[in-house]
Amino acid sequence: MKITFPHMGNVYIAAKALFEDLGVEYVIPPISNKGSLEIGALHSPEEMCLPFKIMIGNYMHAIELGADTVLITGSCGPCRFGEYCELQINLLNKLGHNLDFIVIDSPGDIGRKELLNRLGRITAGSKKNKLEKIGALMNAVKVANLVDEIEAKARYLAGYEVNKGDCKKLLNQCKRDAMQCKGGQSIIKLLGTYKDKLSSIRVDKSKQPIKIAIIGEIYTVIEPFSSLYIEDKLMDYGISSKRTLTPSWWLKNLVLSPTNMNQLEIKRSAKNYLSHMIGGHARECVGEAVLAHEEGFDGAIQIFPMGCMPEIVSKAILPTISKDKDFPILTLVVDEMTGEAGYVTRIEAFIDLLERRKENVLSRC
Amino acid sequence: MRVGIPKGLMYHNYYPFLHTFFEELGAELIVSTDTNKDILDNGVKYCVDEACLPIKVFHGHVHSIKDQCDLMVVPRIMQLREREFICPKFCGLPEMVVNSVPDLPMITMAPIYATSKARLYDWAKVTGKMVTNNRGKVQKAFEAALEKQRGYKMGLDDKDCTLRIALSGHPYCIHDTYLNMNIVKKLKKLGVGVLTEECIEETIIDNEVTRLYKRPFWTFARKNYGFTSHATNRGLVDGIIYISSFACGIDSVVVELIKHNIGEFPFLVLKIDEHTGEAGIDTRIEAFVDMLERRGS
Numbered sequence: 001m002k003i004t005f006p007h008m009g010n011v012y013i014a015a016k017a018l019f020e021d022l023g024v025e026y027v028i029p030p031i032s033n034k035g036s037l038e039i040g041a042l043h044s045p046e047e048m049c050l051p052f053k054i055m056i057g058n059y060m061h062a063i064e065l066g067a068d069t070v071l072i073t074g075s076c077g078p079c080r081f082g083e084y085c086e087l088q089i090n091l092l093n094k095l096g097h098n099l100d101f102i103v104i105d106s107p108g109d110i111g112r113k114e115l116l117n118r119l120g121r122i123t124a125g126s127k128k129n130k131l132e133k134i135g136a137l138m139n140a141v142k143v144a145n146l147v148d149e150i151e152a153k154a155r156y157l158a159g160y161e162v163n164k165g166d167c168k169k170l171l172n173q174c175k176r177d178a179m180q181c182k183g184g185q186s187i188i189k190l191l192g193t194y195k196d197k198l199s200s201i202r203v204d205k206s207k208q209p210i211k212i213a214i215i216g217e218i219y220t221v222i223e224p225f226s227s228l229y230i231e232d233k234l235m236d237y238g239i240s241s242k243r244t245l246t247p248s249w250w251l252k253n254l255v256l257s258p259t260n261m262n263q264l265e266i267k268r269s270a271k272n273y274l275s276h277m278i279g280g281h282a283r284e285c286v287g288e289a290v291l292a293h294e295e296g297f298d299g300a301i302q303i304f305p306m307g308c309m310p311e312i313v314s315k316a317i318l319p320t321i322s323k324d325k326d327f328p329i330l331t332l333v334v335d336e337m338t339g340e341a342g343y344v345t346r347i348e349a350f351i352d353l354l355e356r357r358k359e360n361v362l363s364r365c
Numbered sequence: 366m367r368v369g370i371p372k373g374l375m376y377h378n379y380y381p382f383l384h385t386f387f388e389e390l391g392a393e394l395i396v397s398t399d400t401n402k403d404i405l406d407n408g409v410k411y412c413v414d415e416a417c418l419p420i421k422v423f424h425g426h427v428h429s430i431k432d433q434c435d436l437m438v439v440p441r442i443m444q445l446r447e448r449e450f451i452c453p454k455f456c457g458l459p460e461m462v463v464n465s466v467p468d469l470p471m472i473t474m475a476p477i478y479a480t481s482k483a484r485l486y487d488w489a490k491v492t493g494k495m496v497t498n499n500r501g502k503v504q505k506a507f508e509a510a511l512e513k514q515r516g517y518k519m520g521l522d523d524k525d526c527t528l529r530i531a532l533s534g535h536p537y538c539i540h541d542t543y544l545n546m547n548i549v550k551k552l553k554k555l556g557v558g559v560l561t562e563e564c565i566e567e568t569i570i571d572n573e574v575t576r577l578y579k580r581p582f583w584t585f586a587r588k589n590y591g592f593t594s595h596a597t598n599r600g601l602v603d604g605i606i607y608i609s610s611f612a613c614g615i616d617s618v619v620v621e622l623i624k625h626n627i628g629e630f631p632f633l634v635l636k637i638d639e640h641t642g643e644a645g646i647d648t649r650i651e652a653f654v655d656m657l658e659r660r661g662s
Contacts, residue, residue, distance in 0.1 A: 047617035076582045078450035083586075083618045086578045090625045109448070109580065273464075276443070276476060278456035307415070309614040313457030316413040320464045333415065 001025060001100075001125050004067035006055035007032045009222035010151065011247050013175065014144035017184035021136030022126045029062040032225035036061055041336045043091060050226055050305035050335050051219040052084055056091065063097055071122060074105035078279035079310055081219075139184030141251065146191040148246040150174060153198055155231055159209025159240030162202040168235045170198060210299075210354050213292035214243040215285045217304035217311050220334060221245055227303050227334065228343055237351060242297070244288050245281065265291060273317050280310030289321050289329060298354045299328040301347070306335035328353060366496055368392040369434030369470070371426030372399060374419055374455070375442060377540035382514040383438060386489065389506030390496045395434045397426040400543035404429050409639050411466045418610040418638050419537045420454055420461070422544065428466050436495055437462075437472040445479045449584045452615055471495065482511070520563025521549065528657055529558040531596040533589045533623075534608035534616070536563075538637065545608050546643050548635070548650065555654045560602055562592035569595050577622070586619045590626070597627045603657050604631035606650075611638035631657060 004027040005015055012028050019026035030036070036057025043060075044053045059070060075082040085103040092099050102122055107115045123133055154171040161167050174194040181187045212234060220226045221243055234241045244266075256262035266287030274286045285302060292300050302318060304311035315331055322329045330350040332343065368387045370376065376383070387394055397404070400422055408425025427437060439459045442451055454461065459474045475491040478484040486507060493503030519540070523529065530552065532539055539545065539561060549559055562570075570591030574581055581587040589607070596602045607623070609616035620634055633653045635646060 045617060045621050047612065047620075049614070049617075074579070076448065078453045078456065078582065080614045080618055082582060083579065087618060087621055089578060090621070094625075103579075105579075274457060274460050276441070276456055279450065279453040282453065282457065307612040307614055307617070309453040310457075312413060312415045313454055313461055315415060316457075316461040317464050 001069050002027050002067045003069045003071050003102075003122065004029060004059065004062035004065075005071045006058045007223060007225075008219060009224065009247055010144070010147045010175070013147050013178050013187065014140045014247065016179065017143045017187050018136055018140035020182060021128075021139055021184045022123055022133060023128055024123065024125050027062045027065045027067040029058040029065070029067075032058060032223060037225075037336055043095060045087070047307065048087075049080065049307050051081070051223070052087070053336060054223065054226055055084070056088065059088070059092060059097075059099070063099070067099075069100040069102060071102045072104070074103045076106055076109045079308075081280075136184060139188065141248075143184060143187050143191065144251065145248045146188065146195065147175075147178070148248040150191060150195055150198060152242070152246070153195075155235060155241045155243070157198070157201060157203055157240070158235040159211065159238055160203040160205065160207050161238075162204050164238065165236075166201050167198075168232065170194065170201065208358075209238060209240045210351065210358065211240045211242070211297045212354070213288060213297045213300040214241055214303065215245075215288040215292070215300050216281075216302040217285075217308050218245045218250065218281050220303045220305050222247065226305070227332075228338065228340055230301070230303065230332075230347065233344070233347065239351065242292070244291075245284065263287075269294070273321060274314070278310055278313055280308065282310035282314040285311065285314040286317055286321070289318060289327070290325070293321075293325045293327040298358065299330065299350065301350070302329060302331045304331075304333060306333050328357070366392045366436060367395050367434040368496065369395045369427075369430040369437045370397070371423055371430065371438070372397045373423030373426040373541075374458075374537050375440065376537075378519065378536050379440075379514065381517040382510045383440075385513040386493075386506050386510035387438075387496065389509050390493060390502060392436075392496050395430050397430045400426070400541055405543070405639060413461065413465060415612070416454065416461070417613050418544065419535070419541075420458075421639065422541070423458070424462060424466055427462055427469070431466065431469055435470050437470055438492075439472045439474075441474065441476045443476045443478050445584050447480050448580075449582055449587065451584055485511075518563075521559045521561045522564040523553075523558030523560070526556060526558035528556065528604075528654065528661065529560055529602045530657070531593055531602040531605045532559045532561050532608070533593055533605060535585050535610075535613070538608040538610060544610075544637060545635075546641075546646055548606070548608065548646070551647065551650055552654075555651065557654055557657075560596065562588050565592050565595055583615050583619075586615055586622075589619050590622055593623050594626055597630050603661065604633065604653065606653065607632070607634045609634055609636055611636050631660070 002025045007029060032054050037054055039060045040053035040057035044056050072085060074085055085101055089101050102118050104118060151171060154167040158167045177190055178187050181190055214221050222245060231241055253262045266284050269290035270283045270287030274283050277283055289300050318329045370383055404425035405422055407428045408421035411428055412421040412424040439462050441459050442455045444450060459472060463469060473492050475488045477488045489503060489507040552559055570588055573591035573594040574587050581590060593605050607620060609620060624632060
């Protein structure tokens with residue numbers, strides 16, 4: 001059994017730690033690229049949203065590398081992500097690939113026994129004992145937290161760095177090196193050293209960079225390819241950016257959600273605009289926009305794939321927030337047809353606007 | 366008090382309830398007219414661009430009566446059944462309307478959970494209070510409205526015709542004759558009868574969907590899948606026409622599931638949006654019916 005999984009930001013580093021510690025064979029598909037999207041768009045239903053298409057591309061690449069089992073998470077609505085597994089099973093079957101799917105769904109829907117059964121299938125090839133398995137999981141969670149923390153810090157410091165490009169270089173170096181490591185412990189150690197290195201980057205605290213919050217649909221903001229590397233672009237422009245939605249945030253949210261103690265801040269800030277959970281991460285998007293304003297950010301960029309149902313609702317709400325708080329928000333809709341030039345022009349225009357509002361057009365010099 | 370009821374989305378399914386409830390409360394009802402070009406145009410103008418056609422049309426209905434009423438009914442239908450939803454946009458409908466249409470009167474914000482009588486009454490309590498302070502009256506109106514809704518049967522089941530098709534899709538696409546350009550009438554003219562999902566028993570539909578790997582968590586995904594599956598397997602119809610609005614997230618899934626399920630069975634998906642031309646629809650329906658006739662002979 002060779003397990004693979006679709007890409008989503010830095011998940012692959014945590015997954016590497018997990019599978020290596022478990023001693024399970026795995027395949028990491030090549031980082032999402034134009035090729036994956038092209039294959040995905042070719043085989044997927046036309047009206048499906050972008051994440052589905054990129055995922056199909058990931059699977060096809062992983063199959064070429066010998067993968068025979070797919071591990072994905074599910075959800076039970078109302079966003080269509082929950083139906084991905086069924087459509088993807090059918091689609092890959094039709095293409096002649098008989099893959100095993102392990103869908104991790106909420107126990108409320110499939111029952112606890114079935115959930116444990118499915119989790120058991122992941123570790124079926126593992127010779128480790130129970131304690132070691134739990135240790136592997138803990139290590140993977142630690143890796144996910146660390147790598148997200150490093151990324152968030154690097155993205156934020158990019159506005160303050162003295163030598164342009166330091167943060168970006170370090171971040172890329174960090175991810176590359178992590179892939180050379182073997183096992184969870186060594187990845188954690190490496191990430192620790194990079195965390196220290198990041199703290200020693202020369203920064204100019206007197207700078208007042210433009211700060212932008214990235215909000216929107218979870219997959220498109222986390223997976224850098226689907227947002228056309230917007231965060232890297234912002235780093236190049238010398239802009240500090242923040243993104244709340246990360247794989248580690250998602251994990252924490254998932255664990256805390258039964259207690260209803262999850263993301264209290266976001267719920268509180270979204271309350272005046274969207275008081276109900278409407279599926280996907282619409283409420284988070286609205287809450288983050290309000291929070292970003294409270295935290296002194298200059299603007300926010302909302303990104304979502306074409307046709308995303310929950311984000312359409314938040315898109316309807318955002319102009320009101322923008323008006324109420326005098327807070328610029330740009331919405332970018334991405335799909336397989338998105339052209340980079342048009343996309344960049346809009347981001348640049350938005351940054352120009354923010355600069356002029358600050359009355360400091362030289363802030364990035 | 367004048368209560369405005371927009372004739373969009375689930376109105377066609379639940380108007381007996383809404384009408385009776387507010388009439389019994391002693392309110393004057395202002396119901397928007399059937400969808401027309403003005404309503405559609407205003408809907409497109411006032412709604413967020415990415416939304417689907419039925420949502421835009423709903424905005425148009427709200428806009429058309431907003432100046433004539435004191436309270437606008439914007440139903441936030443969360444669930445019609447346990448662990449099932451309709452669509453995220455339904456859950457956020459009041460927010461969409463409030464933030465898109467200017468100069469609105471007071472609107473109803475309470476969520477509707479029609480999963481049990483008690484939970485539905487929660488909605489009636491909050492909404493009734495906006496009209497009257499008399500709680501007994503709300504209780505009575507609620508009972509009467511439920512009674513009226515129970516006695517209401519909708520759906521089309523034409524018999525005695527040589528060809529019959531299953532018309533599936535969301536109810537607001539099927540029952541709003543302006544949106545679908547009166548497809549039922551067009552089919553009748555061609556001598557084709559129509560069967561809709563409402564005429565199939567709920568238990569049969571539930572039985573059909575158990576074959577899926579994952580339990581569908583959208584009410585109309587379940588209904589349309591179960592309905593088409595049953596109609597094909599039992600030979601109740603000669604073909605299926607699915608009316609789907611452009612960029613509908615639910616349809617993008619259900620259409621694929623249906624296609625996978627029915628194999629080679631005749632299946633036509635009609636996409637509708639604000640640019641749909643009537644001639645194109647006519648041609649496709651005629652071609653589909655021609656094909657069905659040739660298959661039959």
